[in-house]
Amino acid sequence: MSDLIIWTYGWVPKGPRGFVRDLRLRWACEEAGLAYSVRTVAFDGRETNHLAQQPFGQVPFLSDGRLEMFESGAGLLHLARKSEALMPRDAAGEAATVQWLFAALNSIEMVAVPWWFLTVTGKDDGGLAGWMGNRLAQLERVLGERQWLAADRFTVADLLMADVLRVARLRAFGDRPASEAYVARVTGRPAFRKAHADQLAHFAAADASRPG
Numbered sequence: 699m700s701d702l703i704i705w706t707y708g709w710v711p712k713g714p715r716g717f718v719r720d721l722r723l724r725w726a727c728e729e730a731g732l733a734y735s736v737r738t739v740a741f742d743g744r745e746t747n748h749l750a751q752q753p754f755g756q757v758p759f760l761s762d763g764r765l766e767m768f769e770s771g772a773g774l775l776h777l778a779r780k781s782e783a784l785m786p787r788d789a790a791g792e793a794a795t796v797q798w799l800f801a802a803l804n805s806i807e808m809v810a811v812p813w814w815f816l817t818v819t820g821k822d823d824g825g826l827a828g829w830m831g832n833r834l835a836q837l838e839r840v841l842g843e844r845q846w847l848a849a850d851r852f853t854v855a856d857l858l859m860a861d862v863l864r865v866a867r868l869r870a871f872g873d874r875p876a877s878e879a880y881v882a883r884v885t886g887r888p889a890f891r892k893a894h895a896d897q898l899a900h901f902a903a904a905d906a907s908r909p910g
């Protein structure tokens with residue numbers, strides 16, 4: 699029995715299924731061949747019911763024996779340290795991987811999520827589309843020149859960047875063929891497909907026991 703436990707909600711509405719960020723950790727474990735189990739906290743009451751594990755009431759969080767951590771990026775880095783399949787062991791390869799891991803979170807997701815939220819809710823985007831367009835154009839230039847973000851090979855940075863980019867509205871934003879090919883390539887990996895299918899099955903199974 700593995701010590702690695704990925705925590706997610708027991709149930710979520712249909713909309714976010716396939717995108718709940720426990721998928722990032724499932725996917726990384728699948729890529730690395732790390733055994734793990736999945737446990738749940740309640741979706742209802744999430745604002746307060748697991749603040750000791752995740753101070754914002756969100757998921758995922760990860761436990762590894764006595765160690766616990768929240769933030770999907772931190773969890774990915776933890777898993778990457780366990781497996782060369784996720785991050786090269788040489789200093790240059792590790793530095794390149796970590797830098798792109800942060801770029802996915804802090805340069806792309808940081809603008810993409812608020813833009814997505816304002817678009818979905820029909821609110822004025824306050825100029826975010828322009829900001830995001832610049833970021834995505836710059837990333838398109840990078841991806842036009844290379845297959846992978848770091849170390850000339852698949853790393854956990856590609857896993858995270860592709861997960862950030864694969865949101866339908868983002869994919870439809872502008873014409874970015876290299877980015878589109880990248881997302882298709884990275885999410886075409888068997889480990890992604892398994893993690894994605896497992897998450898969908900997990901929430902679908904919970905529908906049966908959900909009142910109403």
Ligand SMILES: N[C@@H](CCC(=O)N[C@@H](CS)C(=O)NCC(=O)O)C(=O)O
Pocket residue numbers: 717718719720744755756757758768769770771
């Ligand atoms: N920065 C956090 C974001 C976590 C996050 O947004 N989790 C979503 C699910 S993907 C959530 O728990 N949403 C419910 C809520 O915010 O109430 C991470 O990467 O772990």
